[in-house]
Amino acid sequence: MTSPLIGVAELAAALDSDRPPVLLDIRWALGGPPGAEEYAAGHLPGAHYVDLDHELADPPGPAGRHPLPDPDRLGAALRRAGVTADRPVVAYDAGPALSAARAWWLLRWAGHPDVRVLDGGLAAWRAAGHALTTDTPAPGAGDFKVDPGHLPTVDAGGAAELARTGLLLDARAGERYRGETEPIDPRAGHIPGAASAPTAENLTADGHFLPVPALAARFTALGVTDPARTAVYCGSGVTAAHQLLALALAGHDGIALYPGSWSEWSANPANPVETS
Template identity: 45%
Template sequence: MSPLVSVDDLAAEISSGAPVRLLDVRWRLDRAEGRPDYLSGHLPGAVYVDLERELAQPGLPELGRHPLPDRAGLEAAVRRWGVLAGDRLVAYDDNDGVAAARAWWLLRRHGLDVRVLDGGFRAWVASGRRLERSDRAAIPGDIGLPEGVGGLADVDDAAVAPRRGVLLDVRAPQHYRGQVGGIDPVAGHIPGAVNLPTVTHIAPDGLLRSPAEIRAALAAVGVDRDTEVVITCSSGIASAHTALAFAVAGYPNARVFPGSWSQWSRDRGRPVATGASPAAAIGVV
């Protein structure tokens, strides 16, 4: 089954009475609190999901800026959203699916049936369908989550990934090259990483590109269906979006490094590369 659902197909599922639970995951780096946008208008029945506090675990800077929540914390959040056994989850945002993909990748690891609304909030609005403009507190669910399985890489996996396959850095080129300083201690990339920004997979209309287009973009950086890939970004959010693109393309061997650059750059003694090539100029954190 595709990890994406179109606006038309989602509307049809809702109309049919299917057990669909909508997750509003509006978040972006420059406006992390998405609840005001949620209150101003959201898909009918959607509950707000706080990426910073529910899809990440604050207070662990040594693991990066958005470390994964533990199973118990995520289970408590999922129950707050009102999720019941058998529910089909659909996550959306207003940022080309980047934040929604974090929910998709994380919840899928814990066995939930979850998809991303292709085109997100903007596509729903463009279709002329109605919005809801009030807060919604769900009746708590009672679902139990198993431990997460698969799709995960740690900092040491990232270090050896270029020798075993491809380490794919999906940040914007200026961040990959170390040309722009951010909120992390140093700028640059993990030596050996190749750069393919996740926005490459987003079409001008905000929909994800076709499987053939995604496969062509991956082939240009040496990735095919059998390549072992570790995906890294700034703090594990954009990486999940590229993992979504891999799933659409039918490529199964991609793992996400959640700590990404925000963890690597805080780990003393790790090498740092700058410039346009995988190992152009190397220093040490």
Template identity: 50%
Template sequence: MTNLVSPAQLIHLQRRAEHGEGPAVRVLDVRWRLDRPEGRPEYVRAHLPGAVYVDLEHELACRSEPERGRHPLPALDDLQVAARGWGLHDEDIAVAYDDNRGVAAARLWWLLRRAGVDVRVLDGGIRAWVAEGLPLEGGDVLPEAGDVVLAAGEGDRLEIGEVADFARDGILLDVRTPEQYSGAQASLDPVGGHIPGAVNLPAMATVGGDGRLLPPAALQRVFAGAGIRDGSRVAVYCGSGVAAMHTALALEQAGIRAAVYPGSWSEWSNHRGLPVAVGILPYGRLTAV
């Protein structure tokens, strides 16, 4: 499976499907931002033709206690119900996009890929589509229900009890901003700082000025700067498990398979007694939640 498509490649997939030469394509609009989590108004105003809106806060996460973080993973059964509501069938190709450099779309990519779906991210999102002079439409798309059956993914996520050991034996990437990583900037979480042993590499270091992911060779150079090469054991976390999945996508494009700690800092910082490193060094000045 490939992970990214350009606007031209998406159109090619759609035309093949229309002529019965390839699987159906379901386009999914995952517009979400930390400062504007409800993307439906923008979606209703204008979206890719036929795109179905996906609510990240309610369909790609679940409500829970703060101890599980801000965006706990949805239960597989709940994700399957949502995916069927998007009109997704077995063998379909899902193509996700957003308007924020692929960050939210990558959350859908990560969840569906580990559930056995052929899923791609539209590189550059809706802005790349518009830049090509391609049409948009307004209103809401309500597809007929699908019947996709999702599989339980394994082996590509870390639970909170596994993170400290991984940081000692592998490369644990913190992809928040340097200010968040060091603890210099106040966050939405109880304390600032990072998981001891984590290396900082901001998620946006993997994205070009046009909102597209950097080419694989350039991504390899970016990750090499954090000590990551072929054969490295890598896991990624962020504030609440959204941007981390975008970096997992970038790592995949560079030929490196990574695990994700979905609870991320919002879960770690809500567990009293866990160690916290403050400052710019991986082990920095140690304190505790």
């Protein structure tokens, strides 16, 4: 399997080739600043901005803060960004891939065969001495048609079942898992039986993914053995995709995402909550 990551040098060479990849700028941060403003101030040459809140998710509601997007709306956004079925796609964000991984996961879920994430993101691109631009490309003429369901998901009931009988990984920070703080969702704590696996522990200090052997050792220690009996959740299904990317790097592809995540679970008073 081709690595889901691409380094700066490889991407720079690919952009100079006869068949450059489609570049997607997925900058986003909970609480801002708006990714569109950062994109306008400077982005990788040829990159199209894709809005995580409005194009890579449905509106917030009972299904959580970032429900999976309507396939038609997702397809329209990807075609506007020039995504085609037969051309590679590279997604990037400001650095640690926490939002770019959402695009990576969605494109694979939608059936795209060749999508990768820039390791280290825009920060790594700039650190290597490559230029940014404020030029905005014209809307693309992509032909990609979303065919949802190519990666597995679980609902709240499925997540609870795996927490009891398999392995459910909670990708949020440890203090949120333990219920010491909850900055945005209705209740603090975690799904009973879930294991704490903070996404930040997939990364080096400079925002790159850990080497594959280190990731493999991490997930072995967490008890990952059977992808079919494992799922991942986070606050709203965004950073969980980063965990799934790290798992794929470690050789555990095809693990399920709980899209509603804690934002859906905690909003339902009938769902039990555990703190520890």
